[in-house]
């Protein structure tokens with residue numbers, strides 16, 4: 001039987017896999033905020049849990065984002081678990097039907113949450129919630145377009161240096177070529 005970290009090791013999205021691994025291993029660089037005020041400036045002070053709160057349960061994370069994130073995970077993974085919320089997205093959930101697809105969807109969501117959170121924690125920038133789900137959908141799609149995968153990741157990483165026509169060309173090319181995968185695993 002696959003262990004928790006066996007499942008994580010098969011996530012086909014390297015940045016998400018790294019984030020999920022570090023999240024469940026409690027190895028993200030956020031332990032130093034334990035027993036300190038929430039960096040999102042909510043009323044939950046001090047933080048006795050620097051993982052669940054800032055990544056999943058902080059009231060400053062818009063409810064719409066939490067709901068759409070759960071919808072995304074359900075849709076992508078095919079796991080229609082009643083009562084599922086962001087706080088319940090653990091890989092050892094006995095109700096999971098397709099664990100590997102669930103892990104992939106989870107990795108995309110958690111990585112985006114981590115990007116937003118680390119921007120606030122280390123860059124002192126406010127999180128960007130408006131593009132949250134479109135970013136997750138785009139990320140999911142590019143995982144299945146290997147030839148373009150690296151180009152778009154480069155675009156995400158070096159956005160300011162790439163002219164817009166180039167960005168639009170990359171995005172439209174991958175939209176033209178992408179078809180829903182019948183089954184990955």
Ligand SMILES: [Zn+2]
Nearest residue numbers: 038040042058
């Ligand atoms: Zn908070």
